[in-house]
Amino acid sequence: MKPRERVIAALEHREPDRVPIDLGGSVSSIHVVAYDRLTAKLGLKIKSEIADKIQQLARLHDEILVRLDVDFRHISLKKGFFAGREDRFDDPSKRPYFIDEWGIKWAKNPYYYDMIYHPLENLTIDDLDDYSWPDPKDPARYEGLKEDVKNLYHTTDSALVADAIFGGIYECAWWLRGFEKFNVDMYKRPDFAEAFLDKILELYMGFYSRYLDEVGDYVEMVELGDDVGAQTGPIISPALLRRYIKPRWKKLYDLIHSKTRAKIFHHSCGSLYAFIGDLIDVGVDVLNPIQTLAANMDIGRIKREFGDRLSLHGGIDIQRVLPLGTPNDVVEEVKRVIRLAARSGGYILAGAHNIQADTPTENIEAMFEAARKFGVYQIKL
Amino acid sequence: MVKNVILQKLKDAVVNFDIETVREACRDALEKGIPAYQIVMEGMAKGMEVVGKKYESGEFFLSELIMAGETVKEGMKIIEPHLASEGAKARAKIVIGTVQGDLHDIGKNIVATLLKASGFEVIDLGFDVAPQKFVEETRNSKPNILGMSALLTTTMVNMDTTVRELEKAKVRERVKVIIGGAPIDADYARKIGADASAKDAVEGVAICGKWVSTR
Secondary structure, X not given: OOHHHHHHHHHOOOOOOEOOEOOEOOOEOEEHHHHHHHHHHOOOOOOOOXXXXXXXXXXXXXXXXXXXXXXXXXXOXXXXXXXXXXXXXXXXXXXXXXXXXXXXXXXXXXXXXXXXEOOOOOOOHHHHHHOOOOOOOOHXXXXXXXXXXXXXXXXXXXXXXXXXXXXXXXXXXXXXXXXXXXXXXXXXXXXXXXXXXXXXXXXXXXXXXXXXXXXXXXXXXXXXXXXXXXXXXXXXXXXXXXHXXXXXXXXXXXHHHHHXXXXXXXXXXXXXXXXXXXXXXXXXOEEEOOOOOOOOOOHHXXXXXXXXXXXXXEEEOOOOHXXXXXXXXXXXXXXXXXXXXXXXXXXXXXXXXXXXXOOOHHHHHXXXXXXXXXXXXXXXX | OHHHHHHHHHHHHHHOOOHHHHHHHHHHHHHXXXXXXXXXXXXXXXXXXXXXXXXXXXXXXXXXXXXXXXHHHHHHHHHHHHHHHHOOOOOEEEEEEEEOOOOOOHHHHHHHHHHHOOOEEEEEOOOOEOHHHHHHHHHHHOOOEEEEEOOXXXXXXXXXXXXXXXXXXXXXXXXXXXXXXXXOOHHHHHHHOOOEEEOOHHHHHHHHHHHHHOO
């Protein structure tokens, strides 16, 4: 089977020839430090580049993706929200930092960038329209995008994925406002919270409308995210989520469904078992990453309860097994997850988030080899 | 009698995140001559106990811990000047901070607020706190407890460094050390010689409370 057929079958809950494999994008990729070790070990003489500045993810070379039997190719905006921002050094912390298009400041720590400034902490409802918001229609984002993606679609047989443009609606709100402050907004300043979220939604709908006009005909998945889970449980209460966030997810996802036949992939880290039903309600087709060690996120249980309505993407533990296990531990984990998640299709194998900097190369190789070897249908594990 | 009613009202208002009623109840309580320390311990702290139980039982989430923190902060603004002027002795003193190289402080801030509302004197050193700064503050302020927070596996090593520095400065035995944050667990606490680790703010506050009551 060709990669694209394989992916389409899986997403339509049919069993393809083998479980599709993903590496790339914002949440299923690899830290540049680990990537450099991997490419060196594989004997590829390439100079690594950063594709995602904040998470320090590597730009993936096609040779690697072919070597690892990756069925997807991820595409993204020509000018993303972190593009073209120079590192500056004049923040009091003396760390390199940059300011993104939304006005958020990000400062470097050894492996990633942290938010150190939320620009809308002091915004009032009256100032909402006056803020210099990013422009959904900025042509620089889309220049040549359609031609490139159309070309990729016709000249390769990979499944194409439209990568996420930024954080989710809830994330965007608290990245701009501050986590504690936006939390208090939802409780104490509901008018502001609603107006603020509506403004963000309006921008997101503007972006996705244009983004999908360009690429919607060529992609099998549209990736979005909105983190609502932590290691031990959800970050926000179901009441807050269902009042403020869910209806706006629905509006955005309805728009996306109206513009493309591609499946909607929703990423949320952590423990969000309580919200899986809500995500299905708003039109999510693919849930990522099924964070292995987060509470109540057993992939077997989720497959049993939701697998007929939801495809699962991710599943391979990147917190403990992949960085800290032996290659054999990794193989056993891949087998375990395939056994629990792959029946009747509806499962795409990937790291349960980006492969981290401290992951040994032999573990990465073991993961993709095992995925290839043990993902063959009929699953006999 | 009336005093109990006011303190109960304060406790309930904390649980309901009713900032206006918290402020009102604090003012009422002070007017009625209830000692500030008692207002904290029997109003705010009791309210926070309920919040903590609801968090452990899964009824409350991080969003509610933050709201509870905001709510008691408003009450403490009214109470704190009176604690000072009463010369009230705090239950205990804690120095707290996020370790060097780490900017994450949401969890640490919740802990600081909850401890204040439980009658602790809290010296919050903020984030990116060098080991030497923890040592200096321990020497100068003579806290009962030192709390450290880290979110990254790359910065948690500074907890180890800080404990070593406390030993070198011969002040380690003067404090109980508690650590918390995403990469932290009991094994790590044992490894570096900390006295305890906490999986979340609620557990951390409970451990500090136990230490203080067995002093």
